[in-house]
Amino acid sequence: MQALYAQLLVGLINGSFYALLSLGLAVIFGMLNIINFAHGALYMMGAFCAYFLLNLGGINYWWALLLAPIIVGIFGMILERTMLQWLAGLDHLYGLLLTFGIALIVQGVFQNYFGSSGLPYAIPDQLKGGMNLGFMFLPVYRGWVVVFSLVVCLATWFLIEKTRLGAYLRAATENPTLVRAFGINVPRMITLTYGLGVGLAALAGVLSAPINQVRPLMGADLIIVVFAVVVIGGMGSIMGSIITGFALGVIEGLTKYFYPEASNTVVFVLMVLVLLVKPTGLTGRAA
């Protein structure tokens, strides 16, 4: 039973990353109509940012949790202003290709300087150790990751679905021209939205740094699983991405316990099954 709970916890943690990443993808897709292939690379940059802050600037984990998303988010906004905005009005596929190119550049540069092996990032002192829950031993840091990302996901959901700013955002997604006529600076909003989505990816990177090592390719394979999560969930709603992300992480964890051989493929197999039954995805609207 211990092993089952342990795998469930691993599943929840992976689910947190899936949720944060697919949430960022959904936010970006909503405003920019771009599937951000660079998302995995930006996640990796978040982790490296935390690593640099600690080893070069002596800035600890807690500040990194705040600073890394801002730094990477600004990098993202520069990308949006210099490149992505020129694709407005073109076919979706060009956005995919451009961000794929950006991902190759970013990952290539990091691989040149850091090779492909991992760099360690220590768990902050306050989150070391573990708790005995009676039925299992819970490492504090892992519990923290799950709770913290859940809070961030819900906060993002609240921001977009329940606040005035979110209402503008959603309106601009539906009809940018009209929103512009009301005197709202839509291009700036698009840039900020991209920054927000990228910031979420970077935050996931910082969270994952102490668990998985900091590696240049840490986002490259993860992003494909997240794409499968997105296809399953359908990106129709913000809440849909969050729930699908966590749920698939848990399912993956359970598979690791009951049938480890399939743990790498279960998300993809699920994707196939969902597509056969419901081509638009679980929460999705028609494309």
Add this chain to the structure above:
Amino acid sequence: MTALTDDTLPVTPRAMRDEMILFVVMALLLASVPFTGVYPFFVMQALCFALLACAFNLLIGYGGLLSFGHAMFMGTAGYCSGHALKVWGLPPELGILVGIAAAFGLSLITGYISIRRQGIYFSMITLALSQLLYFIYLQAPFTHGEDGIQGIPQGHLFGVFDLSKPTVLYYVVLVGFLAGFLLIYRIINSPFGEVLKSIRENEPRAISLGYRTDQYKFLAFVLSGTLAGFAGALKVFVAQNASLTDVHWSMSGEVVLMTLVGGLGTIFGPVVGAFVIIAMQQYLAGFGQWVTVIQGSIFVICVLTFRRGVIGEIAHYFRRSL
């Protein structure tokens, strides 16, 4: 939303003549390679990738469908051909057929699943399916995991042509490439191809005209996947191995890059693109990981400033359809 490719120029008999002249020039140039100082293995490898890119282009350039997992067909055909040749001891012609049949079967299944969603969702699904296959091949016993299938025998094609001789192998690969290229050319210029183009331009309109667009897209997917498998089967004889590299998603990205550089939706573009990218990898190998950065930069530059690709720009300048 503007169309994916610039295809406003009507295909006139004049343009067909241009294309045929260019085809003959290309065939003659390629046929003369063994008499020049060019390394034949480099050209053979480029030809296999050119065929793969042409097959990929059939789907995106004429159907508007961006498959981001096209390496899975090449890789699957490679594994199956390799296994048939090495373990079953089949002659080359049957080995190639096994590979093509495997790619055909795979494209039936993956096409049925992926054609249900459009646009970027289609791309993500093909990518995810190819990653699924990657993990399966990583664990399946017959692929030998990380080692791949090595030392695949080349044998005698039809019992006559000794494929272990580089010149013989070169011409066999060249004939295979040209046959595949002509087949794709024929498909594009058939009534089927015209319907495909109309789906790319405006799918709702094609539906309203009474075409079952899903069936056309599915057929295009299967044709493209099967031809990509043919490229993979040929590549087995050149490389004499089949490995995980060929099914990894980064290979699918390279195929996209080749087609983009050459020109999406142009007939000769993927060939030029494949030669450019393979040559780059060959001659820039000393730069190590910087090659990835260079490839990424080419992606970015192409998308931002150079969307028609090399051949597309030339065709646009001369107002021809190439």
